[in-house]
Amino acid sequence: MHYISEILPSLLSGAGMTLQIFLWTLIGSLPLGLILSLGLISKIKPLQWLINFYVWLMRGTPLLLQLIFVFYGLPLIGIVFPRYEAALFAFILNYAAYFAEIFRGGLQSIDNGQYESARVLRLSYGQTIRKIVIPQVVKIVIPSVGNEVINLIKDSSLVYVIGIGDLLRAGNVATARDVTLVPLVLVAVLYLLLTAVTTFVLRRIEKRYSYWK
Amino acid sequence: MLEIKNITKSFGDRTIINKLSLTVKDGEILSIVGPSGAGKTTLLRCITGLEQVDSGDFLVDGQPFDPYTNRSNDSVIGVVFQNFELFPHLTVLQNITLAPTMVLKQSEAAAKAEANKLLARLNLGDHGDQYPYQLSGGQQQRVAIARALAMKPNVLCYDEPTSALDPNLRQEVEKLILSLKADGMTQIVVSHDLTFAENIADEMLHVEPNQSK
Numbered sequence A: 001m002h003y004i005s006e007i008l009p010s011l012l013s014g015a016g017m018t019l020q021i022f023l024w025t026l027i028g029s030l031p032l033g034l035i036l037s038l039g040l041i042s043k044i045k046p047l048q049w050l051i052n053f054y055v056w057l058m059r060g061t062p063l064l065l066q067l068i069f070v071f072y073g074l075p076l077i078g079i080v081f082p083r084y085e086a087a088l089f090a091f092i093l094n095y096a097a098y099f100a101e102i103f104r105g106g107l108q109s110i111d112n113g114q115y116e117s118a119r120v121l122r123l124s125y126g127q128t129i130r131k132i133v134i135p136q137v138v139k140i141v142i143p144s145v146g147n148e149v150i151n152l153i154k155d156s157s158l159v160y161v162i163g164i165g166d167l168l169r170a171g172n173v174a175t176a177r178d179v180t181l182v183p184l185v186l187v188a189v190l191y192l193l194l195t196a197v198t199t200f201v202l203r204r205i206e207k208r209y210s211y212w213k
Numbered sequence B: 001m002l003e004i005k006n007i008t009k010s011f012g013d014r015t016i017i018n019k020l021s022l023t024v025k026d027g028e029i030l031s032i033v034g035p036s037g038a039g040k041t042t043l044l045r046c047i048t049g050l051e052q053v054d055s056g057d058f059l060v061d062g063q064p065f066d067p068y069t070n071r072s073n074d075s076v077i078g079v080v081f082q083n084f085e086l087f088p089h090l091t092v093l094q095n096i097t098l099a100p101t102m103v104l105k106q107s108e109a110a111a112k113a114e115a116n117k118l119l120a121r122l123n124l125g126d127h128g129d130q131y132p133y134q135l136s137g138g139q140q141q142r143v144a145i146a147r148a149l150a151m152k153p154n155v156l157c158y159d160e161p162t163s164a165l166d167p168n169l170r171q172e173v174e175k176l177i178l179s180l181k182a183d184g185m186t187q188i189v190v191s192h193d194l195t196f197a198e199n200i201a202d203e204m205l206h207v208e209p210n211q212s213k
Helices: A002-040 A043-062 A063-077 A083-108 A112-120 A127-163 A167-178 A182-211 B040-047 B091-104 B106-123 B139-147 B169-184 B194-200
Strands: B002-011 B014-024 B029-033 B053-058 B079-080 B155-159 B187-192 B201-205
Touching: A002 A043, A002 A127, A002 A182, A043 A083, A063 A083, A063 A127, A083 A127, A083 A167, A112 A127, A112 B079, A127 A167, A127 A182, A127 B079, A167 A182, A167 B169, B014 B040, B014 B201, B029 B040, B029 B169, B029 B194, B040 B091, B040 B155, B040 B187, B079 B139, B091 B106, B091 B139, B091 B169, B139 B155, B139 B169, B155 B169, B169 B194, B187 B194
Parallel strands: B029 B187, B029 B201, B079 B155, B155 B187
Antiparallel strands: B002 B014, B002 B053
């Protein structure tokens, strides 16, 4: 017990870093993913190709490689990111690609009749997307987005590779130093707590959207 | 009065509508009938601006207009779709007030008062706060009519108004369309149901698949 209270502060500060990366990645990648998905369903072919290429690149290479590339690779051509910014940059670009594909699926499941119905009521494209399409898409994509969100909590542990002190790294350091399993078990418990809270929040959001069918 | 002169519409090398002209007088009902594949729905989609005609003219009260590009605030054509295409995430009242507030820039209160009047007129008085999935097919259709009427159209169009409903509701629809006529509404009804179309029509237009060779 004494040992736990001794290492808990460093684990919690690591968890704080994990949470920061988690939140900023969501704040950056959800809107970016939405914009990209509108490009994916647009009728402008070159735009579609470009975004498809982007999605292929981001989903087709390991996030770990992307992190290393941004932090260790880009400086070789003169683009230098500090650690934390490098991590956010890579995570936002990577997750936006996944979200774009999820949103594209959601957008395509909206019946064309809804667009036509909005059109004969003379709503503009922007009004149609904001008032008619997005509210319906959100409901459809919540479960898939939730999956990615849970994944993100755990993926954030990849930042150890560029030397950021997150939750996993804090536990790893303590285990190596004190030669005991306890820190790793605590790390697992903290991750489970984070995912439990996130799952709860996601359920609440899902419930909020269950007022219509 | 709505006049359509010599409109032609082709998809690829298939001419669906060939030099068709028609006139609907104010307060009258035009029924467009014909077997499936004759181009009834295409004709209606051209009139409602969902398809662009290849050639021909549209006149409302002698003024030329193009339904495909019309975005002015003088609402011209209202549409009741075969499957109604209500917005499932909005209440009945919100379905009706959305376009008047966003397109016609009516105040929330004015649009709501107007919508409640329409709901009362269409015997939907207590359903304003319900969602479309909570309504029967006949009620959904009346909401779709109210939503179209809220935009104060010169002409109200129906695509197969009886086909998505229980057969014994046919007379209800007849009564409703005739009562709107009594209020002075000009209406165009596309139907494959000849008896129904004859019962309501002032003028009949028969379209045949072969006319357009």
